[in-house]
Amino acid sequence: MDLDAVRTFVAVADAGRFQEAADRLAVTQQAVSKRVAALEKDLGARLFTRTPRGARLTIDGQAFLPHARELLRAAERAAASVRPGSRALRVDVIGRRLAPAELLRAFHRTHPGIELDVVTLFDADAAVDALRSGTIDATFRAVPHSAGQSTDGIESVRVYDEPVQLLTGPDHALAGARSVELSRLAGHRIWMPGLVTGTEWGTYYDDLAAAFGLTIEVTGPDFGTDPLLDTIADSPALATLVGELTRLVWPSDQDLRRIPVHRPTPVYPHSLIWRADNPHPALAAxxxxxxxxRPEPPGVGTWAPGWA
Known part of the structure; x- marks a missing residue:
């Protein structure tokens, strides 16, 4: 149904005259007459009777009027739902315990009036596909894009270099260290069953292991964070690597240790990625x-893969 014709019908019903409705709509009287005639033909019903005093609703016109008003209100609600800033900003954070979620939480604390829709997509390809299709507004990923580079309308900027830490149980050989040099991790078993070949985090840790001769094991099923912590807590041989902002909570009797790594400090390069033509004002915010x-880049004394 032609909404312009419906809008014209309501204007004539309210004004009582075709000419007055034309003035309100800023069109000619002829255009008003054509729209009403087209609507009557579409409905198969006569909506107005012309009289010397103007236009009077027929019985069918009276029956149609409240529905016409509701159609226009529904159209306005539909348009308002997608106006820039009227809907929540949908952002992919990879995982709710990871650094991107912390970065987004900090944004929400600073801008509590901005509505957010937080989602977790599996890998960078899925996230970029979602950006292209318009099902998300932005994603945090580690990707081989320089700041501000635009590829097929997709832009990215590096927003946080997250230091990577060693996580051990209390009986591990490095558990008592206040910090540990990266080279000292060679020969120790680092267990990361959540690594998936082809993902950005899988590629990152593959490159880290190759650069410093580390042994990263991905054996066994990935049952999630809590079973991983249980295993690490009870093992004198296994350790794992976690981001500094990764939110981990464990029972006090596990006595797990988060140990900074340095000389160099491996940093995970988080970027924000979005479509260049996205007009949502909350994205700009x-x-x-x-x-x-953004903290000052660590610079000297850090390591990130060359593609980052």
Missing amino acids: LRAHLHAT
Whole structure:
């Protein structure tokens, strides 16, 4: 149904005259007459009777009027739902315990009035496909894009270099260290069953292991974070690597240790990625927030893969 014709019908019903409705709509009287005639033909019903005093609703016109008003209200609600800023900003954070979720939480604390829709997509390809299709507004990923580079309308900017830490149980040989040099991890068994070949985090840790001669094991099923912590807590031989902002909570009797790694410090390169033509004002606010709050890049004494 032609909404312009419905809008014209309501205007004539309210004004009582075709000419007055034309003035309100800023069109000619002839255009009003054509729209009403087209609507009557579409409905198969006569909506107005012309009289010397103007236009009077027929019985069918009276029956149609409340539904016409509801159609226009529904159309307005539909349009308002997708106006920039009227819906929640949908952002992919990979996982709710990881650094991107912490970065987004910090943004929400600073901008509590901005509505957010937080999602977790599996890998970078799925996230970029979602960006292209318009099902998300932004994603945090480690990707081989320089700041501001645009590829097929997709832009990215590096927003946080997250130090990677060693996590051990209390009986591990390195458990008592205040910090540990990266080279000292060679020969120790680092267990990371959640690594998946082809993902950005899988590629990152593959490159880290190759660069420093580390042994990273991915054996066994990935039952999630809590079973991983249980195993690490009870093992004198196994350790794992976690991001500094990864949210982990364990029972006090596990006595797990988070140990900074240095000389060099491996950093995980988080970037924000979005479509260049996305007009959502909250996206601009998120980018500005991340730019203003980004820590100084660690620079000398850190390691990141060459593709980052």
